[in-house]
Amino acid sequence: MSGLDAQTVTRILADFGSNDVSARQLLPLVYDELRRLAASLFADERSNHTLQPTALVNEAFLRMAGNAGLRVANRAHFFRLASKIMRQILVDHARGRVAQKRGSGDRITLDDSLRGIEGPSIDVLALEEALERLAQFSPDKARLVELRFFGGLTIEEAADALAISRTQATREWRMARAWLADELNRGTQA
Amino acid sequence: MTSDQFARVEALFDGACAQPAALQGAWLREQCPDDPEVRQKVEAMLAQDARSRVSLDSPAFGAGFHVGDVSGVEQRLRAEIEADGRYRIQSLLGEGGFGSVYRAEQMHPVRRDVALKIVKVGMDTARVLVRFEAECQTLALMNHPGIAKVLDAGATASGRSFFVMELVEGRPITVYCDDEQLDTVARLQLFVRVCEAVRHAHQKGVLHRDLKPSNVLVAERDGQPVPIVIDFGIARAMDDAAPVGSLVTEQGQFLGTPEYMSPEQAVGERDIDTRTDIYALGVLLYELLTGTTPLTRTSSDAAGLLEFQRVIREREPPKPSTRCKTLGPERVSVARRRRTDPATLTRTLRGDLDWIVLKALEKDRAMRYASVDALAADVGRYLADEPIAARPPSKSYQFRKFARRNKGPLAAGIAIFFLLVGGVIGTAIGMIRARHEAGVARKESAIAQAVSEFLNHDLLTAVESQSRGHDVTMRQILDAAAQRLDGRFDDRPEIELALRSSLGRAYRYLGEFALARKHFERGIELSRRPGVSAPKYSIDAKLGLANVDNALGDYAAAESLLREALDEAIRFEGERGGYPLLIMNSLAQTLRRLDRPGDAEAVYQRVIELRRSMPDSTDNQKELLTVMSNLGTLYFMADRYADAAPILSEVRERAEKMLGLEHEVTMKTTYDLAGLLRRLGRLGESEALIVPLKERMERVLGENHPLVCFVRNELAALRQDQGRLEEALALRSQAVAGLERAFGREHPESQYSIRQLVRLLEQMNRPDDAAEQRAKLTTQPATTTPTTPRATATRVPAALTPPDRH
Numbered sequence: 001m002s003g004l005d006a007q008t009v010t011r012i013l014a015d016f017g018s019n020d021v022s023a024r025q026l027l028p029l030v031y032d033e034l035r036r037l038a039a040s041l042f043a044d045e046r047s048n049h050t051l052q053p054t055a056l057v058n059e060a061f062l063r064m065a066g067n068a069g070l071r072v073a074n075r076a077h078f079f080r081l082a083s084k085i086m087r088q089i090l091v092d093h094a095r096g097r098v099a100q101k102r103g104s105g106d107r108i109t110l111d112d113s114l115r116g117i118e119g120p121s122i123d124v125l126a127l128e129e130a131l132e133r134l135a136q137f138s139p140d141k142a143r144l145v146e147l148r149f150f151g152g153l154t155i156e157e158a159a160d161a162l163a164i165s166r167t168q169a170t171r172e173w174r175m176a177r178a179w180l181a182d183e184l185n186r187g188t189q190a
Numbered sequence: 191m192t193s194d195q196f197a198r199v200e201a202l203f204d205g206a207c208a209q210p211a212a213l214q215g216a217w218l219r220e221q222c223p224d225d226p227e228v229r230q231k232v233e234a235m236l237a238q239d240a241r242s243r244v245s246l247d248s249p250a251f252g253a254g255f256h257v258g259d260v261s262g263v264e265q266r267l268r269a270e271i272e273a274d275g276r277y278r279i280q281s282l283l284g285e286g287g288f289g290s291v292y293r294a295e296q297m298h299p300v301r302r303d304v305a306l307k308i309v310k311v312g313m314d315t316a317r318v319l320v321r322f323e324a325e326c327q328t329l330a331l332m333n334h335p336g337i338a339k340v341l342d343a344g345a346t347a348s349g350r351s352f353f354v355m356e357l358v359e360g361r362p363i364t365v366y367c368d369d370e371q372l373d374t375v376a377r378l379q380l381f382v383r384v385c386e387a388v389r390h391a392h393q394k395g396v397l398h399r400d401l402k403p404s405n406v407l408v409a410e411r412d413g414q415p416v417p418i419v420i421d422f423g424i425a426r427a428m429d430d431a432a433p434v435g436s437l438v439t440e441q442g443q444f445l446g447t448p449e450y451m452s453p454e455q456a457v458g459e460r461d462i463d464t465r466t467d468i469y470a471l472g473v474l475l476y477e478l479l480t481g482t483t484p485l486t487r488t489s490s491d492a493a494g495l496l497e498f499q500r501v502i503r504e505r506e507p508p509k510p511s512t513r514c515k516t517l518g519p520e521r522v523s524v525a526r527r528r529r530t531d532p533a534t535l536t537r538t539l540r541g542d543l544d545w546i547v548l549k550a551l552e553k554d555r556a557m558r559y560a561s562v563d564a565l566a567a568d569v570g571r572y573l574a575d576e577p578i579a580a581r582p583p584s585k586s587y588q589f590r591k592f593a594r595r596n597k598g599p600l601a602a603g604i605a606i607f608f609l610l611v612g613g614v615i616g617t618a619i620g621m622i623r624a625r626h627e628a629g630v631a632r633k634e635s636a637i638a639q640a641v642s643e644f645l646n647h648d649l650l651t652a653v654e655s656q657s658r659g660h661d662v663t664m665r666q667i668l669d670a671a672a673q674r675l676d677g678r679f680d681d682r683p684e685i686e687l688a689l690r691s692s693l694g695r696a697y698r699y700l701g702e703f704a705l706a707r708k709h710f711e712r713g714i715e716l717s718r719r720p721g722v723s724a725p726k727y728s729i730d731a732k733l734g735l736a737n738v739d740n741a742l743g744d745y746a747a748a749e750s751l752l753r754e755a756l757d758e759a760i761r762f763e764g765e766r767g768g769y770p771l772l773i774m775n776s777l778a779q780t781l782r783r784l785d786r787p788g789d790a791e792a793v794y795q796r797v798i799e800l801r802r803s804m805p806d807s808t809d810n811q812k813e814l815l816t817v818m819s820n821l822g823t824l825y826f827m828a829d830r831y832a833d834a835a836p837i838l839s840e841v842r843e844r845a846e847k848m849l850g851l852e853h854e855v856t857m858k859t860t861y862d863l864a865g866l867l868r869r870l871g872r873l874g875e876s877e878a879l880i881v882p883l884k885e886r887m888e889r890v891l892g893e894n895h896p897l898v899c900f901v902r903n904e905l906a907a908l909r910q911d912q913g914r915l916e917e918a919l920a921l922r923s924q925a926v927a928g929l930e931r932a933f934g935r936e937h938p939e940s941q942y943s944i945r946q947l948v949r950l951l952e953q954m955n956r957p958d959d960a961a962e963q964r965a966k967l968t969t970q971p972a973t974t975t976p977t978t979p980r981a982t983a984t985r986v987p988a989a990l991t992p993p994d995r996h
Contacts, residue, residue, distance in 0.1 A: 137196040163958065175203050178235035185238065186266075 083151025270346035336387025360407030385566035401470035472550025511540035545580035691730040710735035
């Protein structure tokens with residue numbers, strides 16, 4: 001972990017949110033850890049894994065925080081950062097894959113692998129597109145979605161991380177989710 | 191969909207959710223009879239909402255992600271672009287940071303193949319297009335076989351902008367050269383033609399701003415390579431629509447291509463000119479010659495990019511020939527692609543080509559080639575075996591580079607270097623002149639000799655060995671020198687004492703108080719050994735340590751050291767000597783901090799009295815100003831504004847005239863006066879003093895110097911008084927971060943700053959942030975400073991004291 005011990009990470013996490021410096025210090029650590037974890041999953045992709053960012057982020061957090069006993073607030077701070085990075089990693093990876101496959105004219109879908117998995121799976125790039133559109137209208141909702149989708153935070157945690165009430169978070173999430181679901185739906189029909 | 195429509199969708203969706211499901215449709219038609227687009231969207235959303243199988247509380251969608259069917263997003267975009275019948279998309283050509291490029295067929299007005307570039311989401315479409323239209327006139331003026339014309343621009347229904355260009359069927363120039371195994375001469379010939387195209391554009395007033403291999407394509411016509419530059423005018427349009435102030439997004443992504451970005455672009459400079467393109471051409475040439483860009487990134491992560499931004503500004507790239515030599519195993523294949531072997535390639539590059547490339551890559555654009563023409567001409571001269579215009583750097587030039595390289599992290603680096611080399615030798619020689627006794631003179635001379643040798647030899651060796659290949663900071667040089675000191679002068683304690691004093695002072699200057707203390711303490715220990723007699727250095731060490739104690743808030747320890755040094759100095763020089771007067775000044779400062787203003791005032795008055803009775807020299811005048819300034823500060827702190835104002839005004843005026851704006855006395859007095867005026871409610875006058883002072887100090891001392899933090903706090907207080915709270919917050923946050931780093935969190939100065947920050951956050955109604963800061967406060971005053979002055983409104987930071995010049 002870039003040579004930083006758990007104690008340092010804890011200190012940075014404790015400071016996180018209070019100034020830019022610590023966020024900047026933390027960024028590479030979280031990024032490295034997440035990318036490393038993601039890479040091990042990507043390497044496995046032949047076996048048609050569906051990527052579970054929530055699991056990745058959680059694992060990264062557990063590894064980095066160690067037994068340091070972080071406060072919940074810190075956890076929210078951490079996830080605010082991690083979800084943003086996770087999103088970037090997934091999108092970069094997806095773009096790379098798409099570009100790779102394009103020459104051969106293959107369709108890339110991992111849909112077959114999704115049988116048996118509960119709930120739907122989302123096309124990373126389609127979501128990214130829709131999310132950027134959402135951000136143009138309502139950056140707050142886009143951040144909320146980011147925390148939920150890529151960071152795996154509960155409504156309550158996301159509300160904390162964004163410093164909004166739980167009621168507000170629930171309402172915004174419901175709206176954002178419906179909006180996105182419809183956008184994604186249109187995308188595939190076009 | 192517009193923002194207004196979105197807001198309406200949001201309100202209607204919320205409203206509809208509150209209705210029973212069966213009534214939602216009717217309710218919606220009643221509420222929104224006029225806008226079918228909005229209504230349909232809300233209906234669709236309600237349908238999605240009803241369909242959701244997962245509850246709102248579970249993790250999002252309860253599922254993972256996959257890399258989806260490519261056609262999903264793309265097909266929609268294609269459909270949008272093809273909708274008005276002017277273009278038909280054929281295939282994807284490539285993807286870059288700005289978006290995707292397609293081969294397309296233009297149907298009207300002419301039927302032809304074109305390249306169509308769709309800009310990524312996130313750019314402000316309207317601005318891109320406005321900017322592009324503004325540029326169109328200029329772009330139309332360009333007519334050169336080496337430039338691909340931009341034909342059209344537009345926006346898709348979902349709001350993405352696109353550009354249409356002449357289609358170039360070619361490979362990126364670097365790929366072409368490697369594929370075809372062009373040798374260095376052929377590469378240079380191709381490069382000159384690229385320069386000619388760019389020159390044409392510059393003559394028409396068009397900059398490229400994003401020159402890189404993927405924008406310089408080589409097509410083959412009649413079996414001959416033809417370089418063609420694409421994307422002229424596009425970077426400009428996009429740059430303008432990017433988030434203001436920076437080329438780096440929140441996630442640390444560059445909007446351009448970092449390896450090809452000039453230093454002025456890396457800092458977000460908007461004032462870009464032809465020399466920016468020259469820099470990029472320099473990078474291109476570097477890559478054509480060596481196979482790598484001058485500055486390479488080790489990782490592509492976000493933090494790496496922030497760091498890389500700094501690298502672009504500060505790191506000097508290795509010469510192409512050096513780079514070639516150090517490529518490692520790759521160098522064989524790099525050379526083979528140039529139809530040669532590594533050794534020959536290195537030889538070819540060494541000399542003229544090195545200087546040409548480095549001149550194009552100068553960080554300071556004033557040092558680059560003045561025009562693309564000049565660059566092309568120099569390459570032409572090389573090809574014709576004529577003397578080139580670029581010159582190998584001179585010694586003094588190299589020194590300037592060294593100075594600049596080291597400016598980054600430690601602003602005062604070079605100054606310290608002279609402080610060390612010049613200061614020690616200078617004073618030692620001065621003492622030889624002053625003392626007539628032959629024995630003493632010989633001894634002083636021997637010390638000076640040894641010190642000079644150590645500094646010139648060891649220190650410079652350290653510089654050289656460290657500077658190979660990467661940046662050296664002053665700190666590294668000092669560390670290396672300090673390491674060489676241990677055990678080196680065991681038999682000559684006076685020399686070690688002299689050097690310890692110097693190193694201690696240098697570290698203190700850098701704000702490395704712990705290291706400074708170590709050297710001073712060692713020096714004092716040596717001075718107390720029997721038989722050791724070097725009063726000047728012994729006094730230096732004590733004074734230095736006292737200054738460290740003062741800076742760290744241990745004022746009681748400082749007082750006792752100063753009294754000891756004062757006795758020694760009076761024995762050495764008499765009361766009117768340079769040292770005693772200097773020490774008395776420090777002593778008074780310390781007494782003031784010990785909250786003994788009466789004692790302090792008496793010492794100041796004594797110094798002023800002594801100075802006034804001395805012959806009237808410029809030096810004496812300067813010192814007098816310093817002491818008067820300090821007395822003014824003392825009055826200020828004791829709330830004696832009526833006494834303080836006239837003395838501070840007088841000192842500031844005289845100091846500015848006699849010592850200049852950047853002198854410490856001028857800066858300190860300006861700082862005090864600004865604070866005084868602010869407290870007297872004269873905010874305009876205060877602002878006129880403090881704003882330029884902050885800029886000056888940042889420039890002179892560097893961004894992170896503790897004194898700069900104090901000035902930030904003062905400016906913050908002013909902004910608060912003016913009600914400009916956001917600005918105040920930024921300043922206070924910076925100040926706290928800087929002080930914590932310099933002194934540690936527990937230090938009274940840091941604590942004081944944190945308290946101010948907490949108060950501000952509370953005032954701004956940000957309780958969470960305030961609580962986070964409050965957690966940093968120690969409940970008790972720091973143990974080392976039982977007598978720290980109360981944090982009153984008129985408090986002056988302890989460390990902002992006049993310099994000790996010795």
